[in-house]
Amino acid sequence: MSFTTLDTFQAILARAPQANAQSLADAQARNALLTKPAGSLGRLEDIAVWYASWRQNARPKIEAPQVIVFAGNHGVTAQGVSAFPPEVTVQMVANFEQGGAAINQLSRNAGASLSVYALELDRPTHDFTDQPAMSEQDCVAALLVGWNAVSEASDLLVVGEMGIGNTTPAAAICNALFGGTAADWTGRGTGVDDAAFQIKQDVVAKGVAKYADRNALHVLAALGGRELAAMAGAIARARVLRIPVVLDGFICCAAAATLEKAQTGALDHCLAGHASAESGHARLLTSLGKDALLDFGLRLGEGSGAALAIPLIKAAVACHSDMASFAEAGVSEV
Numbered sequence: 001m002s003f004t005t006l007d008t009f010q011a012i013l014a015r016a017p018q019a020n021a022q023s024l025a026d027a028q029a030r031n032a033l034l035t036k037p038a039g040s041l042g043r044l045e046d047i048a049v050w051y052a053s054w055r056q057n058a059r060p061k062i063e064a065p066q067v068i069v070f071a072g073n074h075g076v077t078a079q080g081v082s083a084f085p086p087e088v089t090v091q092m093v094a095n096f097e098q099g100g101a102a103i104n105q106l107s108r109n110a111g112a113s114l115s116v117y118a119l120e121l122d123r124p125t126h127d128f129t130d131q132p133a134m135s136e137q138d139c140v141a142a143l144l145v146g147w148n149a150v151s152e153a154s155d156l157l158v159v160g161e162m163g164i165g166n167t168t169p170a171a172a173i174c175n176a177l178f179g180g181t182a183a184d185w186t187g188r189g190t191g192v193d194d195a196a197f198q199i200k201q202d203v204v205a206k207g208v209a210k211y212a213d214r215n216a217l218h219v220l221a222a223l224g225g226r227e228l229a230a231m232a233g234a235i236a237r238a239r240v241l242r243i244p245v246v247l248d249g250f251i252c253c254a255a256a257a258t259l260e261k262a263q264t265g266a267l268d269h270c271l272a273g274h275a276s277a278e279s280g281h282a283r284l285l286t287s288l289g290k291d292a293l294l295d296f297g298l299r300l301g302e303g304s305g306a307a308l309a310i311p312l313i314k315a316a317v318a319c320h321s322d323m324a325s326f327a328e329a330g331v332s333e334v
């Protein structure tokens, strides 16, 4: 299964598998037998049952989490919307490859594999205040990088990104998809000063005025970037493979939102790993109906907040699958 146009990609979303109702019921039944007062593991119980329903297994394990970081460059940086120069994207890719970035440590800590895909860094997207950031063909190519990056052997997926300037396309996508004003969705990203922050809001408003009337996947092409499209492609492939996904911060969730807008329920296999400090992320999580697992004030990207949540999800599944029942342990029930 693959695709060559945004329409055929959208058709894949429409046919994607749902959670398995029988595994959900079986996991709920198992949860009720475990040696703990009913409900005493709180959200850990909900996470484990949800995970079981996607894996079609009432007693699942997490043994092969995968973290994938996609990197892209953005023509819109010419407008002065980031606190850092665009060369930092390729420099950070080298840092990922040398093991020196936060995501290297967080992936290792979580027992996850890490792979990095640099998407045509020497060919930035177009400045969307001038013309669509990507052609349909460019967007499909980036979606396919993400689609093909997901390992069939993975049992939990984190997608992250690196791209100087990419909080601007993320804000523009959110504004186009969910309405409101540019100020509702625009934050300070890597830490822009007041003057650049004003420019950034104007840039977002300009892009939204041009392209907000398009359907969600065409909004991704016109206002997004290659690493955002690659994240969307990977999240969609994970759905087809029944691999649960942990969403990261503002940019990751903006990319994911294009799937949800294209096909309601397209993110049912996803948890929100954390609430980013980027203003706009809280509103985005509310719009997506997701409640973040962690709220640690992170605003790094790279998949860092989602990777930090992997051990929590592993803990939930370990309790669910490996605890003894009251009968097995000889513990009296009420």
Ligand SMILES: O=C(O)c1ccc[n+]([C@@H]2O[C@H](COP(=O)([O-])O)[C@@H](O)[C@H]2O)c1
Residues within 6 Å of the ligand: 081, 082, 083, 084, 161, 162, 163, 164, 165, 166, 167, 168, 188, 189, 190, 191, 192, 248, 249, 250, 251, 252, 276, 277, 278, 281, 298, 299, 300, 301, 302
């Ligand atoms: O994940 C987030 O919520 C997040 C919030 C702010 C910044 N970032 C990271 O910072 C970069 C984008 O910031 P900016 O200011 O260049 O648009 C990009 O590499 C992201 O990974 C990430």
Ligand SMILES: Cc1cc2nc[nH]c2cc1C
Residues within 6 Å of the ligand: 084, 088, 092, 161, 162, 163, 190, 300, 301, 302
């Ligand atoms: C140094 C640096 C590291 C990053 N990681 C993700 N986005 C980033 C942005 C900068 C500027």
